[in-house]
Amino acid sequence: MPKTMFEKVWNDHVVVPETADTPAVLFIDLHLTHEVTTPQAYTELRTRGIRLRRPDLTLATMDHSTPTRTEQVFGGVPIAVDSAAKQVRQLEINTKEFGVELFNLQDSRRGIVHIIGPELGITQPGKTIVCGDSHTSTHGAFGALAFGIGTTEVGHVLATQCLLQRRPKTFAINVINALPRGVTAKDLILAIIGKIGVSGGTGYVLEFRGPAIERLSMDERMTICNMSIEAGARAGMIAPDATTFEYLKDTPRAPKGAAWDEAVARWSKLPSDPGAQFDRSIDIDAATLSPMVTYGTHPGMVAPVTGAVPAQGDAVFEKALKYMGLKAGEQISNVPVNNVFVGSCTNGRLSDLRNAARVLRGHKLAQGVKMLVVPGSQAVKRAAEAEGLDKVFLDAGAEWRESGCSMCLGMNGDLVPTGHYSISTSNRNFEGRQGQGARTLLASPETAAASAIRGRVTDPREFQN
Amino acid sequence: MPGVRQIRSRTVALPATNIDTDQIIPARFLTSTSKAGFGKHLFADWRYDADGNPKADFALNREEARGAAILVAGRNIGCGSSREHAAWALLDFGFQAVISTEFADIFRTNSLKNSLLPVVVDEKTHAWLLAHPDAEISIDVENTTLTLPDGTQVKFPLEGFARYCLLNGIDELGFLLSQNAAIASYEQSRR
Numbered sequence: 001m002p003k004t005m006f007e008k009v010w011n012d013h014v015v016v017p018e019t020a021d022t023p024a025v026l027f028i029d030l031h032l033t034h035e036v037t038t039p040q041a042y043t044e045l046r047t048r049g050i051r052l053r054r055p056d057l058t059l060a061t062m063d064h065s066t067p068t069r070t071e072q073v074f075g076g077v078p079i080a081v082d083s084a085a086k087q088v089r090q091l092e093i094n095t096k097e098f099g100v101e102l103f104n105l106q107d108s109r110r111g112i113v114h115i116i117g118p119e120l121g122i123t124q125p126g127k128t129i130v131c132g133d134s135h136t137s138t139h140g141a142f143g144a145l146a147f148g149i150g151t152t153e154v155g156h157v158l159a160t161q162c163l164l165q166r167r168p169k170t171f172a173i174n175v176i177n178a179l180p181r182g183v184t185a186k187d188l189i190l191a192i193i194g195k196i197g198v199s200g201g202t203g204y205v206l207e208f209r210g211p212a213i214e215r216l217s218m219d220e221r222m223t224i225c226n227m228s229i230e231a232g233a234r235a236g237m238i239a240p241d242a243t244t245f246e247y248l249k250d251t252p253r254a255p256k257g258a259a260w261d262e263a264v265a266r267w268s269k270l271p272s273d274p275g276a277q278f279d280r281s282i283d284i285d286a287a288t289l290s291p292m293v294t295y296g297t298h299p300g301m302v303a304p305v306t307g308a309v310p311a312q313g314d315a316v317f318e319k320a321l322k323y324m325g326l327k328a329g330e331q332i333s334n335v336p337v338n339n340v341f342v343g344s345c346t347n348g349r350l351s352d353l354r355n356a357a358r359v360l361r362g363h364k365l366a367q368g369v370k371m372l373v374v375p376g377s378q379a380v381k382r383a384a385e386a387e388g389l390d391k392v393f394l395d396a397g398a399e400w401r402e403s404g405c406s407m408c409l410g411m412n413g414d415l416v417p418t419g420h421y422s423i424s425t426s427n428r429n430f431e432g433r434q435g436q437g438a439r440t441l442l443a444s445p446e447t448a449a450a451s452a453i454r455g456r457v458t459d460p461r462e463f464q465n
Numbered sequence: 466m467p468g469v470r471q472i473r474s475r476t477v478a479l480p481a482t483n484i485d486t487d488q489i490i491p492a493r494f495l496t497s498t499s500k501a502g503f504g505k506h507l508f509a510d511w512r513y514d515a516d517g518n519p520k521a522d523f524a525l526n527r528e529e530a531r532g533a534a535i536l537v538a539g540r541n542i543g544c545g546s547s548r549e550h551a552a553w554a555l556l557d558f559g560f561q562a563v564i565s566t567e568f569a570d571i572f573r574t575n576s577l578k579n580s581l582l583p584v585v586v587d588e589k590t591h592a593w594l595l596a597h598p599d600a601e602i603s604i605d606v607e608n609t610t611l612t613l614p615d616g617t618q619v620k621f622p623l624e625g626f627a628r629y630c631l632l633n634g635i636d637e638l639g640f641l642l643s644q645n646a647a648i649a650s651y652e653q654s655r656r
Contacts, residue, residue: 015651016644022626025644027651037548039498050642065496083496090498134547134571150549150575152637160641162648166624198483199541202570232544234570298483298544316482316539409492409546428545430487432510 002273004170005237006205009145009270013128015162023164029127030057031157032113033100035091036064036411037132041155042094052098054161059122060095060102062088063112065411068374068401073105081413098158111377111403114138114345118222119379121251125240125267130157135345135427137228141221142248143240143270145205148229171204171233172281175212179286182461184355185220186347186425186444188212189227190292192284194302201233204280207272208238212286218247219351226346227427230299239271293332293457294429294442296320301429303332305447305459323431324439325419333457335441339422340371340398340452341434342445344408347425348376352445353384356425357392359449359463364396366455371398372414374406396452410435423451468634469580470606472561474534477524478598484538485545486572490554492546503550504557525558529599534561537594541565543572552576562604564611566591577627578637584611584621606631 003011010026018024031054038060045052052058065084071077079085088105095102103110109120114135117123125143130136132154139146149163156163173192179185193200206228208221216224221238228236245264248254255263290304297320303309309321311329321328326335342348342356353375365371373393375381381403384390390400407414408426410433416422418437425448429440443451446460453463494506512523519526536555542565543551552575555563562582573583584604586594593613594600603612606628611619623631630637 016647020625021629022640023624025641025647027648036495040500040549043499044638048638053648081496087496087498132547132549134545148547148571150547150552150571150578152549152575152578156638156641159638160644160648161652162641162644164626164637164641198544199567199569202541202567229545232541232569298485319481409487411492411495428485428487430485430545432491433487436491436510436515 002276004272004276004278005143005207005239005270006145006170009126009128010167012126018166023166025162026128026165028057028130028157028161028163030117030122030129032117032129032131032136033058033060033154034064034113034133035062035087037151038094038154039087039090040151041158042098044155045098045158050159052100052158055099055101057161058100058158060091060100061110061113061116062091062103062105064405064409066105066404067412068404068406068414070402073402084412108378111379112345112348112405114226115348115376115380118142118218119251119377121248121254124248124254124263125244126270130163134229135226137234137236138222138226138345140225140228140235140237141218142244143237143267145235145237147234168234169204169279171201171206172278173206173208174281174283175208175210175286176283177285177287178212178215179289182464183289183291184444184446185216185223187289187292188286189224190294190299190302190442191289193227193231193299194292195284196231196282198230198298198300199232201228201231204233206231206233206236207278208236213238214241217351218243219349222349223346227299230427240267291444291447291459291461293447294440295324295326295332295335297323297429297431299427299429299442305332305457307332333459335457336421337369337423337441337451337456338420339416340369340448341374341407341422341424341426342371342448343374343376343406344426345376345405346427347445348374348380350380350383352425353380353389356445356449357389359446359460360396360452361392363453365398365452369452369455371396371452372401372407373398374401375403377403398452407434409433416440423448423457466580466634466636469561469582469631471603472534472582473601473603474561475529475532475599475601476535476537476564476594477530477533478537478595479524480539480595482539482541483544484542486543486548486551487545489543489551490548495548495550500553502557503554504559507554507558524598532559534559535564535602535604536560536562537564537598539565541567541569544569547571547575549575549579552579552581556581564591564594577631580631582606582631586611586619586621590619
């Protein structure tokens with residue numbers, strides 16, 4: 001019986017099979033943790049006198065509420081947000097008490113949890129990976145089954161290294177042909193969400209497949225899988241191949257020597273078998289796509305940069321447009337931009353910064369535009385500085401910060417002012433996501449950079465050379 | 466964890482579709498390290514004006530909403546962030562059940578883990594409930610039925626193990642810990 005990649009990974013991790021009465025007990029290979037969604041789980045363990053079962057499969061970093069200003073990270077200046085400082089200290093206390101490896105604020109390996117897993121090479125094909133963060137789907141780009149969980153489940157994994165799970169359904173997203181020049185992975189995933197809707201993937205694990213996906217780099221595949229949750233799917237997966245192995249080969253914690261060869265042989269068996277049945281499937285033609293920008297208050301409200309806000313919709317559509325200060329039928333390229341954010345677990349990797357810098361090089365930000373560039377990890381920051389990308393951003397008038405989630409969700413005080421339009425390479429344009437009253441337009445790093453130059457939403461292909 | 470068998474209450478209706486967890490509890494409140502006290506920040510940006518005063522036209526601020534334990538929400542409630550703080554905020558405010566036609570996966574799981582009951586109903590029942598805020602209804606967890614004021618009974622789906630845990634106040638961590646032998650054997654097989 002041919003199997004999907006998801007079935008293979010799932011079957012390999014079933015400790016106790018599911019029955020009509022009970023869900024499966026599923027073993028977790030890697031538990032990534034951070035300061036925001038773990039404190040209450042550690043309290044639970046402490047209260048009940050339970051030890052952490054597998055510290056060797058658990059890693060902690062700080063990313064969500066951490067400052068991005070260098071003086072607060074390295075200069076001894078206190079973290080500006082008091083409660084955030086307390087949360088960061090609590091993670092230090094908890095990880096020390098329970099014996100978990102922590103990349104603290106000054107650690108050179110620190111970064112956004114979904115950026116550092118792949119960088120270290122602990123994100124690997126065939127693994128089950130969870131984290132108290134919905135963008136854990138990112139790791140599916142390696143052929144891992146990776147999904148976000150709540151804090152109660154974080155406690156379950158800390159205590160037992162397992163979760164109780166009903167088996168989800170499978171959904172194949174076949175992306176045929178190739179993306180045209182100037183159209184990115186971000187544009188592709190926004191188009192997919194626009195097509196299937198923000199709850200189209202609920203109850204499913206997505207598998208992105210087809211020629212357009214096979215051509216993508218690992219960074220691009222991570223951008224795709226990262227936003228699976230924006231279509232309602234807890235997990236998205238892409239089959240591991242030579243691109244995956246090449247990325248992982250020299251990472252610090254990937255298997256070495258004979259163990260590497262053995263791992264590659266094992267990983268090579270993971271892709272879905274020919275004829276494997278998915279519960280649902282759709283085709284997307286990559287060749288027809290353009291750069292995409294959201295105009296509303298969820299990621300499914302998206303249009304080509306060359307297009308317009310739809311002419312009409314329901315009451316929810318009207319409410320979203322009112323919040324955004326936009327009119328039905330308005331040209332997307334007419335929307336002003338006050339603020340630009342390049343970063344996040346969606347688009348905060350080195351290639352994303354290169355792509356934004358390539359557009360921005362030799363230009364200045366438009367009058368009145370503020371731009372924040374936040375690398376996804378300290379490793380990304382160092383690599384970007386080594387090739388001079390920081391200079392490109394600084395010369396254009398942008399700010400260059402330390403790594404973290406930053407303005408994607410504004411927990412650390414990096415906020416977009418009320419009423420301002422923010423073109424952002426992050427993943428959510430919900431009301432108030434980047435600050436109370438902030439108006440977020442999701443786009444690729446290239447589109448964000450082009451828009452920064454013009455001060456309105458701009459097709460990055462105008463800057464192609 | 467307390468068991469839940471019957472919920473009988475007036476409803477509050479928020480018809481917006483795709484209510485994301487950033488609306489239920491905005492990120493700026495997530496720096497707390499405890500589960501308590503999120504109720505006052507529930508729907509903060511919809512509930513309060515810029516000066517922090519309650520907005521009179523928001524459903525939760527209406528006098529009739531006081532003490533209501535059942536929230537009726539538009540399709541696909543709880544999408545977005547995995548923050549369990551959303552479930553904690555709803556519970557702390559006084560809600561015991563949320564009714565919609567569709568729930569986001571992680572929010573549904575988080576709700577069940579805290580004995581906040583997600584109730585999926587058909588379009589027709591949903592439309593009636595949205596059109597009749599303040600309706601007095603009852604929810605029977607054991608029989609997985611919802612009873613409207615005119616006595617009409619509507620069945621709702623509830624995964625068997627979740628139902629068992631809700632009824633008996635069983636916390637799933639206890640169940641998982643009881644699987645220790647199987648987990649140890651699995652770990653041994655992979656060394």
